[in-house]
Amino acid sequence: MNFVVCVKQTPDTAELPKISAAEAVSGDIKATLVLNPWDEFAVEEGLLLEDRFGGDVTVVTVGPEKATEALKDAIARGVKSAILLDDPAFAGSDAWGTAAILAAAIKKNGPADVILTGKMSVDGNSGLVAPGLARKLGATLLTQVTKIVDISGGKITVERMLEEGRETITVSLPAVVSVSKEINEPRYPSFMGIRKAAKAAIPVWKLGDLGLSAGAVGTGAAKANWTDVRKPPARSSQVVMVKEATVDATAAKLADLLMAEKVI
Amino acid sequence: MSILVYIEQFDGKAAPVSWEVLGKARTLVDQLGGKLAAVVIGAGVEGVAKEAVSYGADVVHLVEDPSLAAFRIDPYAAVVEDLVKTHSPKIVLFPATARSRDLSAVVACDLDAGLAADCSDLSLVDGGLAAVRPVFSGNLLTTVRFNGPLAVASVRARSFPTPEANPGRAGEIVKSGPVAPTTGIREEIKSFEATATGEVSLTDAKIIVSGGRGVAKDPELGFKLIKELTDTLGGAMGASRAAVDAGYIAYKHQVGQTGKVVRPDLYIAAGISGAIQHLAGMGNAKIIVAINKDAEAPIFSVANYGVVGDLYEVVPALNAEFKKRLG
Incomplete structure (x- = not known):
């Protein structure tokens, strides 16, 4: 069984509030860059599937040379092989461009049965690469996955958490599976793993290696573009502190104020 | 069209x-x-x-x-x-x-x-x-x-x-009628287990009452009181990441950067300090009410109404008052 985990290098969540609009636009982000926190669950699930069903896990990312660090993080957790997809022509790709690059790399790497992704990146927040990848690969799509029940007979059965409840669904392989936070508890990189990652030689595949044309990816091919990146407007509210002689009187006053706001 | x-x-x-x-x-x-x-x-x-x-x-x-x-x-x-x-x-x-x-x-x-x-x-x-x-x-x-x-x-x-x-x-x-063939569909739904009927989803809720680290003293009682107020108001129950990570309540209730982004008319934050990651999930609420023992908690700087007090006292008192008003 071949498993591929697609990851992204993103800012550390704790530092997201410090990122300016200018940094987001230029891509020159000063915050600490880490393996996208949602992708930790995908890496973990890849390793768990390797244990359960046998096979190999490959981790892959689209990004500049420094994105190798995100791949090394996955190696330090136990993934054996990694590929960096880096070419100046990839810059400015939208979700469909990124999906096309990943799909070409997955095809080149050999047939994959299950392709895992995190729910979304903490920077782009679109969650569109998984569906894009499924369509470009002709694979089935499973999102919001909270449990992989079984893989057998060319099919995968999972549980998904939807608004109205929990769905159990079986789809044919290959499948792109976008996992949710409830699926597992990601392990930490091990000491031995970190040593292995430091020494790992990670292949870099470029546009030509993937058989893609420059016009199919990057800024020129992007169908959706971010404009006017800005901080959200600050709340302009002035807090009214409610304090009466007793807790009950305070509660009564607050209840009156909220009834008057017509929000109840 | x-x-x-x-x-x-x-x-x-x-x-x-x-x-x-x-x-x-x-x-x-x-x-x-x-x-x-x-x-x-x-x-x-x-x-x-x-x-x-x-x-x-x-x-x-x-x-x-x-x-x-x-x-x-x-x-x-x-x-x-x-x-x-x-x-x-x-x-x-x-x-x-x-x-x-x-x-x-x-x-x-x-x-x-x-x-x-x-x-x-x-x-x-x-x-x-x-x-x-x-x-x-x-x-x-x-x-x-x-x-x-x-x-x-x-x-x-x-x-x-x-x-x-x-x-x-x-x-x-x-x-x-359908456009694609109706047989041989690659996806087969095996079963569906609906969540409790009558439960309002956080993203659709007009009113949300959330609990945070402030319930640490007795999480079970804290969220019970929060649930009672939620039910009186016909809203949905939320939580901060701190409360979810501490195991007080399930992840599906988490509001914030790594949880749900919500936009209710009324958001009551009980025992939530108001970390910026939490504010990213509820900052667009029309009215925010903060109930916190710590008068310096950052949640008060984004709230419309604030009560400095013990949520174990304020939340049930508020529930009783709303019960009177809403019949």
């Missing part, structure tokens, strides 16, 4: 956000010209199509078949893609629910159209869609603009008001 809106239904009941999106699309079509179309897919869902007319659609494409009873991506996407190819709308809008988000992505990718996911506002600039969406986990906003003849967006719940339904409104319902 100039705009097509996908109406999500589950078990014959429309997701309320569908009407919010349809209402906004109505105002956009009134500027853009042309017709506002909606698509309803399922089995035995004519009632939802009629509702779509009452909420503002000029034409509703009602696509029914037993094989379409439950949502599955391939057959549903085939229907929407066929409508887009036949009628060439400029804009296709979806609610940003789990299923519709997947559908929007598949349709846009197949048609090589740009997609803005989880939008919080929509407008027209030079006749083209300008879609506002949060990025960097709510810490930044961007306005997405599109290249190409088609723009696709999914819209978060409670971004727009629910339009007033007009049951007498005239509109055309066009019936048709």
Whole structure:
């Protein structure tokens, strides 16, 4: 069984509030860059599937040379092989461009049965690469996955958490599976793993290696573009502190104020 | 048609956000010209199509078949893609629910159209869609603009008001059947276990009462009191990441950067300090009430009303007061 985990290098969540609009636009982000926190669950699930069903896990990312660090993080957790997809022509790709690059790399790497992704990146927040990848690969799509029940007979059965409840669904392989936070508890990189990652030689595949044309990816091919990146407007509210002689009187006053706001 | 809106239904009941999106699309079509179309897919869902007319659609494409009873991506996407190819709308809008988000992505990718996911506002600039969406986990906003003849967006719940339904409104319902083969579908739903009936989803909730680290002294009692107030107000129960990580309550209740982004009319934060990551998830609430023992807690700087006090006393007192007022 071949498993591929697609990851992204993103800012550390704790530092997201410090990122300016200018940094987001230029891509020159000063915050600490880490393996996208949602992708930790995908890496973990890849390793768990390797244990359960046998096979190999490959981790892959689209990004500049420094994105190798995100791949090394996955190696330090136990993934054996990694590929960096880096070419100046990839810059400015939208979700469909990124999906096309990943799909070409997955095809080149050999047939994959299950392709895992995190729910979304903490920077782009679109969650569109998984569906894009499924369509470009002709694979089935499973999102919001909270449990992989079984893989057998060319099919995968999972549980998904939807608004109205929990769905159990079986789809044919290959499948792109976008996992949710409830699926597992990601392990930490091990000491031995970190040593292995430091020494790992990670292949870099470029546009030509993937058989893609420059016009199919990057800024020129992007169908959706971010404009006017800005901080959200600050709340302009002035807090009214409610304090009466007793807790009950305070509660009564607050209840009156909220009834008057017509929000109840 | 100039705009097509996908109406999500589950078990014959429309997701309320569908009407919010349809209402906004109505105002956009009134500027853009042309017709506002909606698509309803399922089995035995004519009632939802009629509702779509009452909420503002000029034409509703009602696509029914037993094989379409439950949502599955391939057959549903085939229907929407066929409508887009036949009628060439400029804009296709979806609610940003789990299923519709997947559908929007598949349709846009197949048609090589740009997609803005989880939008919080929509407008027209030079006749083209300008879609506002949060990025960097709510810490930044961007306005997405599109290249190409088609723009696709999914819209978060409670971004727009629910339009007033007009049951007498005239509109055309066009019936048709499935587009893709009805056998050999790659997705097979094995079972579905519905969450407790009557539970309001956080993203659709008008009122949310949330608990945080402040319940540490007795988490079980703390969330019981919060639940009682939630039920009195007919709202949904939320929590901060701290409370979820500590194991006080399930992840599905988490509000914030790594949980749900909500937009209620009223958000009551009990024992939540108001970390910036939490504010990223609820900062767009109309009215925020903070209840916290620590008068210096950052939550008070974004709240409209604040009470410095013990949530174990204030929350039940507030519950009793609302019970009196709401009968």
